Amino acid sequence: QFEMAGNFGENEIIGLVSKVGKDSRRIDRAWPVIENKIRGISEYHQKFMDAYDHIKDPSDIKIIHIANAISAFIIKEWTSFDSPFDDFINGKTNALTSTQKRGMDLFYGKAQCSSCHSGILFTDQKFYALAIPQFGPGRTRRMDPYTRDVGRMGESDNVEDMYKFKTPSLRNVSLTFPYGHNGAYPTLKGIVKHHLNPLQMYKNWEPSMANLPEAKWLEKIDFVVFADKREQKRLLSRIDINPVSIDENEINELVSFLHSLTGKSKNERPLGKPISVPSGIKVD
Known part of the structure; x- marks a missing residue:
């Protein structure tokens, strides 16, 4: 099965991308179905026209626009480069504790x-x-x-x-x-x-x-x-x-270093979870 497409028989997408035969597992078979689903939701029409200058009509919405929109959201929402480790490599030598520094040496060396x-x-x-x-x-x-x-x-x-x-x-x-x-x-x-x-x-x-x-x-x-x-x-x-x-103490140092990769803005997402989405699907 395809990642995120579901199990066989659950939906039309998995049925399209997982056909048996020499031409099996063609993910592009699902693209027209996904495009039509988005085109069929009126609220998305304006959103895509606002985002892309060349989209003038729902029929202009293609899979590449949908994919790029999702990618842009993921990059905006979950990119995190403000961790103590980032501060350290940018010259702030006290950004890591001595334990984390030893863990970093293990990470890039012995471990x-x-x-x-x-x-x-x-x-x-x-x-x-x-x-x-x-x-x-x-x-x-x-x-x-x-x-x-x-x-x-x-x-x-x-x-x-x-x-x-x-x-x-x-x-x-x-x-x-x-x-x-x-x-x-x-x-x-x-x-x-x-x-x-x-x-x-x-x-x-x-x-x-x-x-x-x-x-x-x-x-x-x-x-x-x-x-x-x-x-x-x-x-x-x-x-x-x-x-x-490596010994138990070194393992603890390594784990401590891994904690230094946590972004300081981890709980401050730019967009956050929406109350609702145009498709009407329940937001969990």
Whole structure:
């Protein structure tokens, strides 16, 4: 299935983009449907004409305009470059505590975090298999025998991509718990320790750590994949990172540094959550 498109049979979008055959998984099949949905909402007409000088009529609204509008909102609302770390690299030497500075040295040195979490966004935008414990409905493909999440392979159909997930940005990482693609670790320290030794942390992981919301209809299947020994063996055979040995105090220093990536304006979003949207969809 496509990210955010839903499961098979849930809506017309997933039906369009996930057709079977040599021409399968064409996301552009959904574009006309999305365009028509937006064109059919009168309040959006004026908003798009105000935003784009060349849009004079609802029929001028194309998928590129919709995508650019969403992108502009995301950039405006969630870009955060005012963290203590940013202050530090801009010359304010006292912006980080001594503990955070030691953690920074570990991040860029001994702990090898920056080999993947690099650049201004702290991500190389690549995919890696880390053996995060599997549970929940995942992004199951139609041919899978039960719910599981094969990661990037779900899109590429390349077995080399099995269980690989994209390196996330670490900006505001202290706010984005739980951690792992499926929320396997409730704490930042937990996911850091998993990165340092994926195999050992997998063996120590327990379902109670998932801290799942109550959903009676999912309880029977949530941990079917985690209990499957063959699936565990496949998952653990594809770890892309090597163990790194640092002591408990150094782990705490590393976590402290990660907290320094939290923007000072984290609770002061420029636009904020709207009371309502033109489509009439309920704002949660």
